[in-house]
Amino acid sequence: MSHTDPAPVLTVEGLRKSFGDNEVLRSIDLSVTSGGVVALVGPSGSGKTTVLRSLNGLEIPDAGRITFDGGPVVNFGSGAAKRELAALRDRSAMVFQHYNLFPHKTVLENVIEGPVQVQRRPKADAVRDAEELLGRVGLAEKKDQYPHELSGGQQQRVGIVRALALRPTLLLFDEPTSALDPELVGEVLSVIKELADEGWTMVLVTHELAFAREVATEVVFMDGGVVVEHGPPETVLRNPREERTRRFVHRLLHPF
Amino acid sequence: MDIDWDLALTSLWPLIQGGLMGTIPLSLASMALGLVLALLVALMRLSSNKLASGIARAYVSVIRGTPLLVQLFVIFYGLPSIGLTIDPWPSAIIAFSLNVGGYAAEIIRAAILSVPRGQWEAGHTIGMSRTLALRRIILPQAARVSVPPLSNTFISLVKDSSLASLILVSELFRQAQEIAAFSQQFMLLYIEAAAVYWVICLVLSAGQSRLEKRLDRYVAH
Numbered sequence: 001m002s003h004t005d006p007a008p009v010l011t012v013e014g015l016r017k018s019f020g021d022n023e024v025l026r027s028i029d030l031s032v033t034s035g036g037v038v039a040l041v042g043p044s045g046s047g048k049t050t051v052l053r054s055l056n057g058l059e060i061p062d063a064g065r066i067t068f069d070g071g072p073v074v075n076f077g078s079g080a081a082k083r084e085l086a087a088l089r090d091r092s093a094m095v096f097q098h099y100n101l102f103p104h105k106t107v108l109e110n111v112i113e114g115p116v117q118v119q120r121r122p123k124a125d126a127v128r129d130a131e132e133l134l135g136r137v138g139l140a141e142k143k144d145q146y147p148h149e150l151s152g153g154q155q156q157r158v159g160i161v162r163a164l165a166l167r168p169t170l171l172l173f174d175e176p177t178s179a180l181d182p183e184l185v186g187e188v189l190s191v192i193k194e195l196a197d198e199g200w201t202m203v204l205v206t207h208e209l210a211f212a213r214e215v216a217t218e219v220v221f222m223d224g225g226v227v228v229e230h231g232p233p234e235t236v237l238r239n240p241r242e243e244r245t246r247r248f249v250h251r252l253l254h255p256f
Numbered sequence: 257m258d259i260d261w262d263l264a265l266t267s268l269w270p271l272i273q274g275g276l277m278g279t280i281p282l283s284l285a286s287m288a289l290g291l292v293l294a295l296l297v298a299l300m301r302l303s304s305n306k307l308a309s310g311i312a313r314a315y316v317s318v319i320r321g322t323p324l325l326v327q328l329f330v331i332f333y334g335l336p337s338i339g340l341t342i343d344p345w346p347s348a349i350i351a352f353s354l355n356v357g358g359y360a361a362e363i364i365r366a367a368i369l370s371v372p373r374g375q376w377e378a379g380h381t382i383g384m385s386r387t388l389a390l391r392r393i394i395l396p397q398a399a400r401v402s403v404p405p406l407s408n409t410f411i412s413l414v415k416d417s418s419l420a421s422l423i424l425v426s427e428l429f430r431q432a433q434e435i436a437a438f439s440q441q442f443m444l445l446y447i448e449a450a451a452v453y454w455v456i457c458l459v460l461s462a463g464q465s466r467l468e469k470r471l472d473r474y475v476a477h
Contacts, residue, residue, distance in 0.1 A: 094377075096378065098374055100377060102393055103397065113382060117384070148474065166383065
């Protein structure tokens with residue numbers, strides 16, 4: 001067996017972003033290998049969501065570079081063109097904190113919208129794929145219902161299927177369980193865990209440290225717009241090198 | 257006052273005809289053209305292009321800041337003096353469409369803004385361009401929000417279309433005026449005209465409720 005690291009699927013270099021006077025990212029570097037699961041953790045306002053959103057072209061950094069293996073290579077700062085943002089979105093798909101399902105479309109229509117309208121796949125194929133994916137997350141019989149008829153956990157599972165149906169290289173999760181009632185968190189986390197086990201490459205922003213420890217191949221701790229430390233979850237979450245990381249982990253594990 | 261029931265009955269059909277051949281087609285045509293114009297103006301106002309949004313803003317301001325009757329007179333009686341003569345019917349349709357365009361543009365703009373930003377982002381994350389997201393994701397949701405205020409605009413338009421009688425369009429009110437002048441039964445004819453307008457608006461309100469129910473199927477109650 002080879003022990004050389006696989007080539008990164010995604011490389012992020014020197015990402016910077018300010019909102020007005022507020023510098024939220026101060027040169028972020030990151031890389032994700034194929035099948036890797038990177039958990040971005042850190043206090044709110046640390047910039048982790050901005051990093052995630054930049055990977056999907058939902059936020060435009062002021063400077064830096066995002067490179068996908070096989071393209072695109074997007075350089076920010078010189079005014080990233082719409083075409084380049086679209087190219088980023090061809091490679092990645094986002095699962096949102098508040099699901100952001102299309103309320104005027106049924107579950108099935110939500111899932112096939114991208115494949116049919118954007119990727120121009122034959123509708124019959126897209127429907128077959130969507131039904132198969134919905135079946136895998138236990139929502140086959142909900143396909144003709146509207147989002148408001150589903151629980152939060154079910155809606156988020158649809159959100160995940162909608163992202164999967166695009167067949168992206170990279171799945172992005174923005175605090176996928178933090179809008180959910182506590183008893184619904186488990187059903188969503190177990191779907192994400194299955195995807196990780198199947199070898200999907202993903203980046204997730206999460207406050208669920210126990211979950212990060214279980215599924216992540218790498219944990220990146222951010223604070224104040226910089227990566228404070230990163231490494232395997234056992235190291236970053238159990239024996240952090242940095243004081244800031246230690247304090248953060250301690251606060252989450254012992255809130256009282 | 258004695259009511260001339262014979263006249264009430266014989267004048268009813270001409271009034272209904274005025275509604276069917278005048279008021280209703282005039283209103284429908286103006287509403288349809290006005291909505292197309294309104295969507296265009298709303299998108300211009302929302303555009304980041306300063307010139308486009310400036311033009312749209314000025315247009316809305318002029319339409320909302322001047323009486324419909326004056327707009328109608330400028331087109332029908334004013335334009336001929338610069339060599340542009342337009343027949344009564346097209347004059348009325350132009351004036352009413354421009355008017356609807358101004359009012360409905362603000363309704364549509366507000367409806368588009370009422371759709372949460374997350375919906376745009378969800379559209380983008382599945383690879384949609386702005387135009388595609390607007391068409392497939394945003395406008396269908398904005399439509400639901402704008403049905404009640406746009407219905408009000410339409411009902412106002414039906415009533416305001418009586419102004420067209422002043423540029424000789426033979427719509428409902430014009431018919432009433434002619435019969436009233438001939439018979440000298442002003443009270444009877446104008447009350448009768450009011451009743452016909454009211455019935456038209458009742459039918460429209462019922463249509464509005466049905467449309468809202470249909471669009472409501474995806475909204476939580």
